[in-house]
Amino acid sequence: MTELPKAYEPSFVEEKWQTRWMSEGCFHANPQSPKPAYSIVIPPPNVTGVLHMGHVLNNTIQDILARRARQEGKEVLWLPGTDHAGIATQARVEKELARENPPRTRYDLGREAFVARVWEWKEKHGGIIIKQLKKLGCSCDWERERFTMDDVYAPEVARVFTELFREGLIYRGRRMVNWDPVLRTALSDEEVIMTPTKSKLYTIRYKLADGSGQLLVATTRPETIMADVAVAVNPKDPRFSHLIGRTVIRPLCEAEIPIIADDHVEIDFGTGALKITPAHDRTDFEVGMKNNLEIIDILTPDGRINCPGCPELHGMDRFAARDKSIELIDAKGLLEKVEEYENNVGISQRSDVPIEPRLSMQWFLKYPCVKEAAEAVASGDIVFRPAHWAKTYAHWLEGIQDWCISRQLWWGHRIPVWYRKDKAAELRGATKLDEADAEAGDIYVGVTPPADPENWVQDEDALDTWFSSWLWPFSTMDEACRAKFYPTSDLVTGPDIIFFWVARMIMAGYRFAGGKPFSNVFFTSIVRDLKGRKMSKSLGNSPDPLDLIAKYGADGLRFGLMRIAPTGTDVKFDEKQIEEGKNFANKLYNAARFRMMQGEAVTDPAPKFTAVHIDILAKLKDLHKSVADALAKYEFNTYTQALYSFFWNEYCSLFLEAVKNDLREGSDPAVRNATLFTMDTVLRHYLALLAPIMPHITEELWESLGFASRHGGTPLMTTELPCPDALLSGLDDSAVSKARATASALYDAANRARNLKAEYNLATNRKVRFILKPALPVDADLATRLALLAGSQSVTCDAAFDAPKGTPTAITPLGELFLPLEGLVDVEAERNRAAKELEKISKEIAKSQVKLSNPAFVDRAPAAVVDQERSRLNDWLTRKTQLESMLAALS
């Protein structure tokens, strides 16, 4: 036993327990269980993903909740899985193809072969993140792992599409969408990030067609001039009212275009005249529709100019064309001026390039159950934590727009719509398709292909990935599971996907699963680096959690991260904090090792509990409560901090130091028994309280301390939480508080004794003798413990002690403590020291006296506060007298 290594080595232990938990089915949820249900669905990570700090934070929290729920006697389902992540996964495989020799594109392979290739890639590399989650110790029911495109899940997506289509909520239409020219697909509004960008504002002269003058127009996008179909001015703008209805010459790809009036134009901005380009700008499109203007599209799907009428620009990339078009205009003498300008540009979240507003045929969804979703959060039926996210959520729902759900991708759920072969071309070009066309027999919408597939062609597009993930809380469950575990209890996720995922799941829950998908949503902090930047691969500021696990252990990583994870704000990641987690694991291991060295506890003779024993058991009971409170409020850092300070400060630094003598040879066997018994009790309860956050080491120590065998050999993770009520059951409250007061006085006195030693520059290991003039009854046991804690040879109680002149003294709750130091005290230095302290203390006394002589304070402040102030003043006055007599003796 004593040959256990001095330092805790996590890697072996962690792997051992992960294997054992799984082989014993500890994570498996039983829908038939009579126990109350607790359930959580994992936010499915991208199947292409690798674990990052955000995942660690997120999943550690979920694991704490799940493990604690098991200890509380609940049947727990933590349902894992991965997301097919359409764009990310497709891009990954396309990149692989591009690296081949010769390089290939998906078009070279064709749709079927390409999709097969992605599946192949997924089988080979897709499981990485799942393996990583297992290394972190996540107690998911791995037998129920789902994938958003597996055989069970995919038909659900098609079924939901079909149902919403029949209901008229899904339609195909020609609309302005966000177009990503690199990925060549439409994106939803949520996938576009408006980014302030430095650009240039060009002012260009548009000549009046009749040659009578010119109109100045300001634009940031001169490359789209060829698609201008009008110039608009505000109808209330007196500068231009005479021009309305006349025409100007479009400066590139010259043609006559009208000057129109539209109140969308701001009089004060730019020149007050706005070029109207309906094909390439959202608001221009609306102005165009209102005024029945033509739509001229001069961009290709990959963002190049498509305008044979302007050969200098035709075929050119959109950004190159911007510069070139200005050159052309300048050459024509039509460039008035160029200004530096900062505007907001929509950037694709996926490919990081500016998106193009583009008119195209896409599938849209009018969201179902918006009202129910808004109401659920507003009424508190679904609770958001931190609460302020409810406002963001409500705001989004108020301004909600139809969701563009089609993507021009191959990897994903293909849209379950088929067109009649003989009318396919016509149908695809139609500006609107809905349930009426299905009824007419022109299109077929269903979960399975039509019975006569040779007569139909399927829609080419795939669905937005989120259109499958929004079904995650229920489509992952079979009927039995749903009956037991839906709605789920908690959802733990990042606030960055509140719209993408959380809001949509709530709507889907009401529409398809008969009610809310979860009762609580906990939004985690976003993990940033020390400079406050988001962690990302490109910045290289994102540590690999597996490296951290190798260095500090999964338990250390979990504990360290939870200790700094605040609620409601971002967390700045500092590896030092993770090191703390590891150090803590080591401390725990050594405290357990210390216990193991002492051998079995015996109950004969009956244990003799002293104040320090009762004190630590009472603190343990308090810890039960603070842990329960913190978890009930989802305050994970409070939870972690309470566990940390109890163990390190209260148990190790105070209690263990105070009882060490009890374990040495020649000690009273009854006291020794009390100490061993107390250590066992504390460790047994404490390991259980700590287990949710540090599951591996607690499980290991639970076994090696022999607690497992006492519980029928079951692992800690499936053992119910020990009941705090059993602690101190034989004692009444007043006996407990008396013991606590004594222990607290002892620890306080020990501190002051150590202070004295340090003040007189006595080395820590120097054995000194203290003399105590007791103010309370101090028995031999207490005096011995004080001596031990103070690092001294002895503390002698002597009520009649007459201190020699200048003896260093401290006032403690147990009485006056003297440190006789014959020949060691420098009288001069001692006088200076005392004078300095006297000065300091006099200031405090003056302050306190002013406060206490203020009638407003004495009358209005609570009595306890006033009493406290008075007793503080008394202590100072006593010390003052002492110092004064010391000074008198020294001079």
Add this chain to the structure above:
RNA sequence: GCGAAGUUAGCUCAGUGGUAGAGCACAUCCUUCACACGGAUGGGGUCAUAAGUUCGAAUCUUAUACUUCGUACCA
């Protein structure tokens, strides 16, 4: 523009009206038989700024500054 969150020790963060806290870092001391991934002691904060409410404000109110996030947009 609008909205939200934040600003406390060198660093990372606690602290919701009653003597400013923890861990790390720093300084000095200690390898004493659980732990040097440890122990002991110490230095270090006008709690962003300003005004107000109060006997008393890090805490409540208002304004300002800065940081981060969300959202809306004017070419």
